[in-house]
Amino acid sequence: QSVLTQPPSVSGAPGQRVTISCTGSSSNIGAGLDVHWYQVLPGTAPKLLIFGNSHRPSGVPDRFSGSKSGTSASLAITGLQADDEADYYCQSYDTSLSGYVFGTGTKVTVL
Amino acid sequence: EVQLVQSGAEVKKPGESLRISCKGFGYSFTNYWISWVRQMPGKGLEWMGRIDPSDSSTKYSPSFQGHVTMSSDKSISTAYLQWSSLKASDTAMYYCARGLWGSDFDYWGQGTLVTASS
Numbered sequence: 001q002s003v004l005t006q007p008p009s010v011s012g013a014p015g016q017r018v019t020i021s022c023t024g025s026s027s028n029i030g031a032g033l034d035v036h037w038y039q040v041l042p043g044t045a046p047k048l049l050i051f052g053n054s055h056r057p058s059g060v061p062d063r064f065s066g067s068k069s070g071t072s073a074s075l076a077i078t079g080l081q082a083d084d085e086a087d088y089y090c091q092s093y094d095t096s097l098s099g100y101v102f103g104t105g106t107k108v109t110v111l
Numbered sequence: 112e113v114q115l116v117q118s119g120a121e122v123k124k125p126g127e128s129l130r131i132s133c134k135g136f137g138y139s140f141t142n143y144w145i146s147w148v149r150q151m152p153g154k155g156l157e158w159m160g161r162i163d164p165s166d167s168s169t170k171y172s173p174s175f176q177g178h179v180t181m182s183s184d185k186s187i188s189t190a191y192l193q194w195s196s197l198k199a200s201d202t203a204m205y206y207c208a209r210g211l212w213g214s215d216f217d218y219w220g221q222g223t224l225v226t227a228s229s
Contacts, residue, residue: 002155036215038156045206045222046148046156051215089156093213099172100146100210105155 003028004090004103011109012080020106022073022090028101030071033093037066037075040087040105049088050075077108085110113137115145115207115220122226123197130193131223133207140188141165143209146216147181147192151203161210162190197227 005023012018022035029035037050048057050066053073065076077084090103114136123129133145146161160171164183171181183190190207205223208216 002157033213034215038216040156045219046208046216047219048215048217051217057217087155091156091215097173099160099170100158102148102156102158 002104003094003097003101004092006088006090006103006106008104009107009109011111013111014080014082016080017076017078018080018108019077020075020088020090020108022075022103024071024073024092024101026071027096028092028094029068029073031095033095035066035068035073036091037064038089038091040089042086046089080110082110084108113209113218115209115218117205117207117220117223120224120226122228124229125199125227126196127227128193128195129197129225130191131205131225133190133192133220135188135190135209138209141185144211145183145190146208146210147179148206148208148216149175149203150206150222159192159205164188164190197225199227199229201225201227
């Protein structure tokens with residue numbers, strides 16, 4: 001069962017900005033645990049997109065940015081491109097479960 | 112270069128046993144936990160549990176406790192996920208991923224597709 005809630009889908013035209021929310025609770029995001037984001041392209045393994053709430057691994061374009069506030073986090077994609085069409089997942093650690101938790105996932109569609 | 116390389120796709124019958132593997136390259140295998148993540152067809156990512164290869168200690172998600180067993184052999188930098196009796200509902204893609212307490216998963220295996228069908 002996912003304890004991090006994301007919108008099922010978001011969409012935007014090429015060049016636009018979209019944001020994906022990730023809502024948790026006081027036992028994960030609200031407890032000060034970091035939020036990380038992954039991109040899952042069809043038929044491929046998840047790829048780390050944002051770590052530590054807002055940091056990009058080497059090679060990830062600066063069109064992708066992350067933020068965190070309270071019990072929620074957000075991923076923003078600016079200058080939307082066709083190859084950004086993918087599923088996106090947030091992830092954190094839950095102190096009540098003593099384990100990792102993923103978000104419900106969001107499908108990004110480029111119109 | 113850090114890599115996690117998983118064993119190939121498996122087709123089994125319900126009730127059969129199975130063990131899949133994840134071998135680490137390019138880093139000290141005992142310095143990072145290995146987590147297993149399930150993705151059922153058309154569904155999201157689910158954390159199954161993790162193993163610490165340094166001492167083989169494990170932590171399972173309550174959803175998977177008792178259904179799978181995680182193990183590792185640090186001498187060959189390999190982690191394993193096994194089932195004693197597969198169910199049709201175990202059909203999914205399984206990923207291994209590297210991480211630490213509270214951290215991200217920075218490297219992932221390519222995935223192992225497990226199909227359990229009569």
